[in-house]
C-alpha cells in the first residue's frame with residue numbers, strides 16, 4: 001500500500017481538515033506501521049508500505065499570496081501535522097517545492113489532461129466565479145499538479161475530504177488515458193473519504209463547507225484556538241430553536257443542527273444515530289456546552305504540542321529536508337518511466 005495526500009499550507013489547520021483528512025492520515029500511518037511490523041515478524045521481507053504527506057506549497061501560488069507568509073505557513077502546517085500525530089520517522093513529510101519532480105510530472109501530464117475535464121472541476125468554477133479570464137493559468141491547471149502529486153509515487157490510497165474527490169477522479173482519468181496511450185505507467189489511486197466526517201460545514205452556514213478562505217473566523221474552529229474561543233464559537237454557532245430529534249430523519253432540512261451532530265459524532269467516534277439516541281430531546285443550550293468541551297479536550301494536546309514544535313524552527317526545517325530527500329528518491333523511477341513512455345529519453 002502506498003498512501004499519499006497533501007494540504008495547502010495557507011491559513012490555519014481547521015476542524016474540517018482535521019476530521020475530514022488529517023485524522024485519517026494518522027490512522028492509516030499507524031495501521032500500516034502495525035501491519036508491516038506484523039508481516040515482518042512473520043518473516044515477510046516485502047513488508048514495505050509507505051505513507052507520504054506533503055504541504056502543497058506549489059498549489060498555494062495559484063492564487064495571490066505573500067511570499068513570506070507562504071514560507072511561514074509551510075513551517076506552521078508542518079508543525080500542525082506533527083502535532084496531530086504524523087510521525088516523521090514513519091511517514092515521509094515534505095513540501096512539494098523541494099521535490100521538483102512534482103512540477104516536472106505536471107508538465108508531462110499536460111499533454112494528456114483535457115481542457116474540458118479541467119473546465120468541469122467544481123473547485124475551479126467556485127474559485128473563478130464569473131471572472132475566468134482574470135484567473136491565473138495555475139488555478140486552471142491545479143488538478144493536473146494534484147494528479148502528478150499522487151501518480152508520481154504510484155499512490156494506491158489517497159485519504160481526503162469529500163471536496164477533493166472530484167480531483168482524485170480526474171487523476172484516475174489522466175492515469176488511465178496515459179496508460180492507454182503510452183503503455184502501463186501509473187497506478188490508479190483510490191480516494192479514501194471518512195464516512196463520518198466527509199464534509200464538515202461552516203458554523204455560520206450549514207450549507208457551506210468549513211474553510212480557511214471564509215472571511216469570518218467564527219465560521220471555523222482552528223486547531224490552535226484556545227478553550228475560551230472554542231466555547232464562544234460553539235455557543236454562537238448558528239442553530240434552530242427545535243430540540244435535537246431522537247433519529248437522523250428528524251435532522252432533514254436542519255443543516256446547522258446536522259453539522260453539530262456530525263462534529264460530535266466524529267470527535268466521539270460514534271455514529272450520528274448513537275449521538276441522537278443519547279442526546280435526542282435536548283435543546284442546543286444543553287448540547288452545545290457538551291460539544292464545546294469535547295472539542296476543547298480533543299484539541300488541547302494538539303495545540304500544546306503545536307506551540308512546542310513551532311519553537312524549534314531548525315528541527316522543522318530538518319524534518320522537511322529529510323522528507324524531501326526520501327520523496328525525491330521514491331519519485332525518480334516513475335519520472336524516468338514517464339519520460340521514456342513519452343519518447344523523450346531513450
Ligand code: TYM
Nearest residue numbers: 006007008016017020021056160161164198199200209210
Ligand atoms: P485543502 O488544503 O483544502 O484541504 C486539506 C484536506 O482537508 C480536507 N477538508 C475537509 N474535509 C471535510 N470537511 C471540510 N470542511 C474540509 N475542508 C478541507 C480536504 O478534502 C483535504 O483532504 N488540493 C488539496 C491539496 C492537495 C492534495 C493533493 C490532496 C494537493 N495535492 C494530492 C490529495 C492529494 C487542497 O487544497 O486541500
